[in-house]
Amino acid sequence: MNTMTDTAALAAAQAEAAPAAPSFRDELLEKGILIDTGENGLYGRSQVFEDVVERLNVAITHLGADQQPEVLRFPPAMRRTDFEDSEYLKSFPNLAGTIHSFCGNDMGHQRLLRALDDAMTERDDDRSDEWMAQQKPTRVVLTPAACYPIYxxxxxxxxxxxxxxxxxxxxxxxxxxxxxDPARMQMFRQREYVRLGSPDQVMAFRQMWIERGSALVHMLQLPVDVDLANDPFFGRGGKIVADSQRAQALKFELLIPVANADGKTACLSFNYHMDHFGAIWKIECADGSVAHTGCVGFGMERITLALFRHHGLDVNVWPDDVRALLWGDTRARVLQGLAGGAA
Known part of the structure; x- marks a missing residue:
């Protein structure tokens, strides 16, 4: 008798028979904090979830108020030609989302309806997409990062x-x-502060926001690491670009465990683009030199999910200091936190 083999086989059989523990995503859906749409990475948000997002936004506003930023808001779509100019497709073609629409005549409409009728006879996952042959690209695409329309x-x-x-x-x-992974959504919100200016101005901005972003997360009583990072560049040449990005220390991320205790999710990112966007759009500094740019990005859904992960699914029992920050005198709490060494 091979005791080790039999023991392993028994353990495997017991594991298979035992129901799997609910994942964090399961718990969020069961509690109604996120709403399942039937498509992975696409969720509805409950009132409770949105309330936390809104209060985080208030805290982030106070965090950057002394910078006297110009506040701009854009829809989640941008002009296709600007998107093409951005060179996003060179690095992330697999992540991009284009917007198509029907632009045909009556005959094309009839072909579309026949193809749609055929598709609807099949189950959701098996449906044909032949009706989309009648669609053509529009002049807008989905925004891949909040800062892109700015430049x-x-x-x-x-x-x-x-x-x-x-x-x-x-x-x-x-x-x-x-x-x-509930923290890896297809549609999500980014709050960003974007800096345009000289290299020294942008680098000072990024360092300040690494400190301030870390301070905010400590105020929220979340575990955090700040680490050098790179973007997920596509293709064989992507590794070379990623290695270069890391070698030049252009990107740092603030990491918090979200989906599970062992993994870490980037919830804030701190980026120095050098003159990439300045050169593309010919943005000039006052002295005529090409402007450099940088940004700090707050993943609003990810930070919110981290709060639910570490403080529980009932916001009423979150730590008193966290509740005071989000539902109390937020401005005073933020200023107090910055005065503690992250100003």
Missing amino acids: PVMARRGPLPEEGRTIDVLSYCFRHEPSL
Whole structure:
């Protein structure tokens, strides 16, 4: 008798027979905090979830108020030509989302309806997409990052002032990466502060926000690590670009466990683009040099999910200091937190 083999087989059989523990996603759906739409990574949000997001937004506003940013808000779509100019497709073609629409005549409409009727006879996952042959690209695409619509707007204004510009922007964004991880959504919100100016101005901005972002997460009593990172560049050449990005220390991320205790999810990112966007859109500093840009991005859904993960699904029993920050005198709490060493 092979005792080790039999013991392992018994353990495997018991594990198979035992019901799997509910995942964090299961718990969120069961509690109604997120709403299942039937599509991975696409969720409805409950009133409780949205309340936390809104209160986080207030805290982030106070966190950057002394920077006197210009507040801009854009819809979650941008002009296709601006998207093409951004070079996003060079690096992330697999994440992009284009918007198509029917642009045909009566005959094309009839072909579309026949194809749609045929498709609807099949189950959801088996349906044909032949009706989409009647669709054509529109002049807009889904916004991949909240800061993207800013750069062509800034370029049209002419040279930056001596002090550069700081922009506060918030938008829903899209990335085509369906997942069962609730922190990896296809449609999500990014709150960003974007800096345009000289290299020194942008680098100082990024360092300040690494400190302030870390301070906010400590105020929220969440576990956190800040680490050097790279974007998920596509294809064989992507590794070379990613290695270069890391070697130049262009991107840092603030990591918090969300879906499980062992993994870490990027909830804030701190990026230095150098003159990439300045050169594309010919954004100039006051002295005529090409502007550099950088941004801090807050993943609103991810930070909110981290709060539910670490403090529980009932916001009424969250730690007193966290509740005081979000539902109390938020401005005073933020200023107090910054005065504690992250200003």
